[in-house]
Amino acid sequence: MIIIRYLIRETFKSQIAILFILLLIFFCQKLVRILSMAVDGDIPTNLVFSLLGLGIPEMAQLILPLSLFLGILMTFSKLYSESEITVMHACGLSKNVLLIxxxxxxxxxxxxxxxxxLWLGPLSAVSQxxxxxNAKANPSLGALVEGQFQPSQDGNAVLFVGKVEGNAFTDVFLAQLRPSGNQRPSVVVADKGHIIEDPSGNQRILLETGTRYEGTALLRDFRITDFSHYQALIGHQEAMLDNSGVEQANITSLIASDSHQAKAELNWRLxxxxxxPLMALLVVPLSEVNPRQGRVVxxxxxxxxxxxxFLLQSSLKSNAGRGKIDPMIWVWVVNLGYLALGILLNLWDSLPSRRLRARLRGAV
Known part of the structure; x- marks a missing residue:
């Protein structure tokens, strides 16, 4: 039907515009958090945009329902205020076309x-x-922060660089506290250096023009070596992945799990x-504009x-995750309650409803 296609097209245009605006707002908030992690040295700066892209599915979880809700609300209220829907009713079209x-x-x-x-969200969470x-286990040049002591994940080494310029760094301090094999602890100071990665995945730090101090304070048998080129193996560390979070679980794992967190996450995703559709059903009758009040009111x-x-659902998810309530009951009680409210609001101004209210008033 031409009218229905027109309503869908106008609503879709509003939804897309609202979707991009909301995505931009959430994107900026995510960017601030990721940049804060990069400044603190928790992640390399070259991973900022990768993490931002992987964070889009998480942002879209709440943005998609809200964009449609606001799109319908703003489009239909505009059509009411401009009397387009009044003209549709005068031509014999009911409010069902809006609902359809x-x-x-x-x-x-x-x-x-x-x-x-169900798919993109868990996949992006696992990838993040x-x-x-992996960035924490095997820091690259992008993870180096100027003027900060940075320990390795296993605590065997500490690295300090005074300044990072492109692919190189200057004013280097490297302490190997617990070296492998029979080697003794050592401290290396150099004017400049850079990091390379060999085909096997091991990282090597190459330093130029410096001094290496080897030994322990207890034995006092230090060995001091001046060098023009020095190479140290950092090694490839296996990344320790924490896959215990229910946000990373796929739908099959959530259904099979009996934990409170898994049940809460499953009902939240559903x-x-x-x-x-629940909010779409509810917003259609509520988008009608009272000329005396205006669109905003x-x-x-x-x-x-x-x-x-959504505040109720968020609270129910939190309490269900702690085992205080059964999400299979309370989450769907709220959903059914809003479904009943949406049906009631859509039927409130229908002809059978008006006749019923007239009979009730006449009986009184």
Whole structure:
């Protein structure tokens, strides 16, 4: 139907615009956190954009339902305020065309939300954990922070560089506290150096023009060596991955698990999918604009109900993860309650509902 296609097209344009705006806001917040980690030396600076890209599925979990909700609310309220929907009603079209357009668009958004929350989200979480763990275990040149002592993950070495310039660094201090084999602890001071990685994955630090002090303070048998070129093997450390988080688990693992955290995460992911058509059903009658109040005031009840819904679901997820409640009961009680409210609001202004209310008033 032409009217339905028109409503879907207008709503979709609003949804895309809102989606990009919300994504930009969440993107900036994520960027601040990642840059803070890079400044502290927790991650290399060359991984900032990789981690930002992998963080998009996490951002989209809440952005997708909200973008459709706001898209429908703003588009339909605009059509009400410009009397386009009034003209549709005058031509014999009921409010069902609004509901059909909203639910049709919600099906597409639900499919995207399902792919994101059930597949892309866990996959990106695992990839982020692997990248961060590998960066901590095998720091590259991008992980060097000027003017800070940086210990290795196993605690066997400490590195300090005064300044990083391109692929090289200057004013180097390297302490090997617990070297392998029969070697003794040593401290190396050099004017400059750089890090290379061989085909086997081992990292080597190459230093130029410096001094190596080998020995222990207890034995006092130091060996002092001046060098023009010095090479030290850092080695390739196996990254210690923490896959215990339920955010990284796939849907099959969550269903098979009996832990409270897994049950809470499973119901949360399903709620992110169900909430899309649920909020679309709810927002259609709430998008009607009262000319005496204006668009902004008329949108407040819808925004309040949306906020209450996700605050409730977030609280239920937190309590279910601690084993205080059963998410299979309370999460779906809220969902069914909002479903009943959406159906009631859509039927409130229908002809059978008006007749029923008239009979009740007449009986009184």
């Amino acid at each position: 357009a909203a639910l049709a668009l919600s099906i597409l958004t639900s499919a995207a939300a399902g792919i994101n929350s 954990e692997r990248i961060i763990a 709620t992110l999918i169900i909430s899309v 008329s949108m407040l009840p819808a925004m309040l109900l949306y906020l209450i819904y």
